[in-house]
Amino acid sequence: MRAPRETVIFRRPVMVELVPYGNPIELDAGMMGQITQSLGGNFTLVVDGQMVRLKGSDADAIGKEPPAAEQAEDDDTDLETRIWRTLGTCYDPEIPVDIVELGLVYSCELTPMDDGRSQVDIQMTLTAPGCGMGEALANEVADKVLALKGVGEVKVDMVFDPPWDRSRMSEAAQLALGM
Secondary structure: OOOOOEEEEOOOOEEEEEOOOOOEEEEOOOOEEEEEEOOOOOEEEEEOOEEEEEOHHHHHHHOOOOOOOOOOOOOOOOHHHHHHHHHOOOEOOOOOOEOOOOOOEEEEEEEEOOOOOEEEEEEEOOOOOOOOOHHHHHHHHHHHHHOOOOEEEEEEEEOOOOOOOHHHOOHHHHHHOOO
């Protein structure tokens, strides 16, 4: 059974992105919305019949706490493993499954830099080539990976060849989506 949507009132004006177009719009204080998803530190809401994505850093606009900053891992986990874990905290705003389980990340390559950190090159795609959320998702991926200890640079390339299809999804993702 699906959890009920939580109704919220915007406490201050805030910029959000229209889903799936990616266009920024400003919502006014006093507007009502319903949270449909709160994964990966961001919120997907329905406001006046439109789906929007609110960045976690603006969570106070709906009376929520901003997500805690990612803590550097003190264990001996290698950087590539930490990067893949971090990619697993990024979500398509319309689908409650992370981008790794959806099969949207095609590759993640690390290249040592002179200062001991690594350059990270990520190739990823979208479930639909025309989705306007691509830039927002790529920026989220880059920001989260760049925040990891040991990462010096991040380059995220959005690619559409080969095209994404459902066969790229993990079994867990297919089960979560009832496929």
